[in-house]
Amino acid sequence: MRVFAFFLILFSFIGTFGRAQDFSLYESKTFVAAKDTLLYRMMLPEGYKPGKKYPLIVFLHGSGERGNDNAAQLTHGGKFFMQDSIRRKYPAIVVFPQCPANDQWTTIEGRWDSTVGRRIHYFLGGVSNKPAQLTTALIQKMIADKKINTQRIYLGGLSLGGFGTFVLAAEHPGLFAAAFPICGGGDVNLSEKYNPKTAWWLFHGAKDDVVDPEYSRRFYKELQRKKFNVRYTEYPEADHDSWTDTFKEPQLMAWMFGKKLR
Numbered sequence: 001m002r003v004f005a006f007f008l009i010l011f012s013f014i015g016t017f018g019r020a021q022d023f024s025l026y027e028s029k030t031f032v033a034a035k036d037t038l039l040y041r042m043m044l045p046e047g048y049k050p051g052k053k054y055p056l057i058v059f060l061h062g063s064g065e066r067g068n069d070n071a072a073q074l075t076h077g078g079k080f081f082m083q084d085s086i087r088r089k090y091p092a093i094v095v096f097p098q099c100p101a102n103d104q105w106t107t108i109e110g111r112w113d114s115t116v117g118r119r120i121h122y123f124l125g126g127v128s129n130k131p132a133q134l135t136t137a138l139i140q141k142m143i144a145d146k147k148i149n150t151q152r153i154y155l156g157g158l159s160l161g162g163f164g165t166f167v168l169a170a171e172h173p174g175l176f177a178a179a180f181p182i183c184g185g186g187d188v189n190l191s192e193k194y195n196p197k198t199a200w201w202l203f204h205g206a207k208d209d210v211v212d213p214e215y216s217r218r219f220y221k222e223l224q225r226k227k228f229n230v231r232y233t234e235y236p237e238a239d240h241d242s243w244t245d246t247f248k249e250p251q252l253m254a255w256m257f258g259k260k261l262r
Contacts, residue, residue, distance in 0.1 A: 060161030105164025185215025205238025
């Protein structure tokens with residue numbers, strides 16, 4: 001029995017150690033601007049060459065990954081961008097900023113609506129909060145340092161980060177070549193500020209009981225009406241965790257890297 005317990009503890013330790021090493025390719029970083037601090041993780045391309053300008057992928061996490069450990073934000077999507085096949089074929093600098101536990105990328109407040117089950121109807125602020133503003137300041141700093149190909153900056157996010165994606169694309173229309181919000185939402189009037197040259201791919205689960213897929217549907221219809229380059233994928237059986245299916249999309253990276261902001 002003691003031997004069994006020993007090996008159980010040993011394997012548990014090995015598993016924990018392995019998970020701790022999973023994201024070692026992402027450097028732990030801190031960005032400070034005007035006494036405000038943003039924690040973020042950054043992964044450089046395989047075979048990174050200083051002086052060369054690379055595409056930039058910025059991903060905004062959901063509400064469950066907020067905090068100050070500078071680690072939780074890699075929970076969803078971190079492994080996807082680490083895949084050897086992706087790093088070899090699509091070399092890019094990948095940044096995962098972390099929003100503090102008591103903050104949001106953009107202010108949203110929700111209420112349960114019993115008429116549609118557990119889905120939340122959101123009251124939307126439509127402007128970015130400090131963590132999102134620091135994220136764009138970080139992007140601008142990387143541009144100033146001549147590390148980034150400014151024609152190929154890509155923005156994505158899930159849930160709370162999906163809301164942030166819709167907002168940041170409106171506040172910085174000349175910045176992003178492509179955006180891919182997952183199970184997000186927002187005020188479709190934001191689209192009045194979007195750059196028509198920014199490409200969009202929206203994702204949502206049809207059975208999402210946290211963020212109603214109608215939010216993504218409305219944006220899709222509005223961007224279609226404006227003749228934007230937009231596509232929408234709705235997973236019929238997916239609930240709120242539609243990011244699981246999104247990160248299995250075989251064409252996501254090819255679609256993204258095919259976009260340039262000229």
